[in-house]
Amino acid sequence: MTESDEETPGPPPLMELARQLISERTRPREYHPRGYDKTEIPRDICSAKTLGRLESGRYRGVKLGTVLALANFYRTPPPLTDHMANLVKAARANDWCREYASALDDNGWFYQQCEDNASYLAFHSFSLIPSLIQGPAYYRLIRGTTKVNIGEDPDWDGRLEFRMERRERWIESERPALVIMGEATLTLDLGPEKAEIIADLRKIAAMPFADVRVIPFSAGLYELQRWGLNLMEYDGGEETVIHVESPRGSGFVSADSTRGKFFTGGLKVASGHSIELEDFLK
Numbered sequence: 074m075t076e077s078d079e080e081t082p083g084p085p086p087l088m089e090l091a092r093q094l095i096s097e098r099t100r101p102r103e104y105h106p107r108g109y110d111k112t113e114i115p116r117d118i119c120s121a122k123t124l125g126r127l128e129s130g131r132y133r134g135v136k137l138g139t140v141l142a143l144a145n146f147y148r149t150p151p152p153l154t155d156h157m158a159n160l161v162k163a164a165r166a167n168d169w170c171r172e173y174a175s176a177l178d179d180n181g182w183f184y185q186q187c188e189d190n191a192s193y194l195a196f197h198s199f200s201l202i203p204s205l206i207q208g209p210a211y212y213r214l215i216r217g218t219t220k221v222n223i224g225e226d227p228d229w230d231g232r233l234e235f236r237m238e239r240r241e242r243w244i245e246s247e248r249p250a251l252v253i254m255g256e257a258t259l260t261l262d263l264g265p266e267k268a269e270i271i272a273d274l275r276k277i278a279a280m281p282f283a284d285v286r287v288i289p290f291s292a293g294l295y296e297l298q299r300w301g302l303n304l305m306e307y308d309g310g311e312e313t314v315i316h317v318e319s320p321r322g323s324g325f326v327s328a329d330s331t332r333g334k335f336f337t338g339g340l341k342v343a344s345g346h347s348i349e350l351e352d353f354l355k
Contacts, residue, residue, distance in 0.1 A: 296339030
């Protein structure tokens with residue numbers, strides 16, 4: 074492997090594996106409230122330099138044995154260990170797209186980890202209140218108006234609990250967040266829940282670390298009009314991750330890539346068109 078190989082962003086399985094390895098190393102433990110430092114990992118597993126490569130999301134020389142040994146040292150739960158093993162296999166496969174599809178996790182724990190670990194968050198949605206600031210009333214609106222068959226017996230209560238717990242973790246962390254919504258988000262028929270939805274949004278917007286903004290229809294077209302975008306920045310020089318949703322699908326993009334720079338640039342333009350929530354509601 075050459076130096077340029079390590080500088081080139083790896084495929085999505087490597088990015089996800091890197092995030093999981095960082096999360097497992099740094100999660101609080103009884104005798105290690107801040108997790109482990111890289112230098113505390115036994116050298117018979119791997120060196121601090123190799124661990125840094127693995128956690129970069131670019132190291133294409135990742136070995137299954139090393140990842141399993143790290144998982145054993147971290148005492149990673151078996152389901153997550155199996156998932157990481159599948160990610161290694163997907164990253165090393167010639168056709169990683171097909172392999173990665175079988176390794177995707179339906180419970181969204183990877184996206185949740187990205188949000189939990191981010192030191193700065195930015196969200197954009199043209200027609201929906203971004204999920205991290207959705208309150209119970211808005212979730213009830215979604216539940217009551219959903220016509221698409223998403224399963225014979227969807228666990229609506231479980232999903233509400235998941236979202237509210239995620240929101241509480243963000244509020245307790247006081248991580249700065251920029252939230253940009255299109256006017257359509259608030260001018261659609263919000264039904265009998267409207268007053269509670271607006272009151273909840275105002276409560277979020279009043280928090281000193283939350284900047285909730287709206288793009289009025291009068292702003293016209295802008296680059297991210299039909300995109301949902303979540304931008305997550307981290308401490309310690311870790312790579313900025315962008316989660317993008319569009320009619321064509323969704324996925325994670327490196328902010329430093331050509332595609333990523335399109336989205337970060339689009340976010341700047343969208344922000345420039347926006348106004349504060351309270352100004353919009355006047």
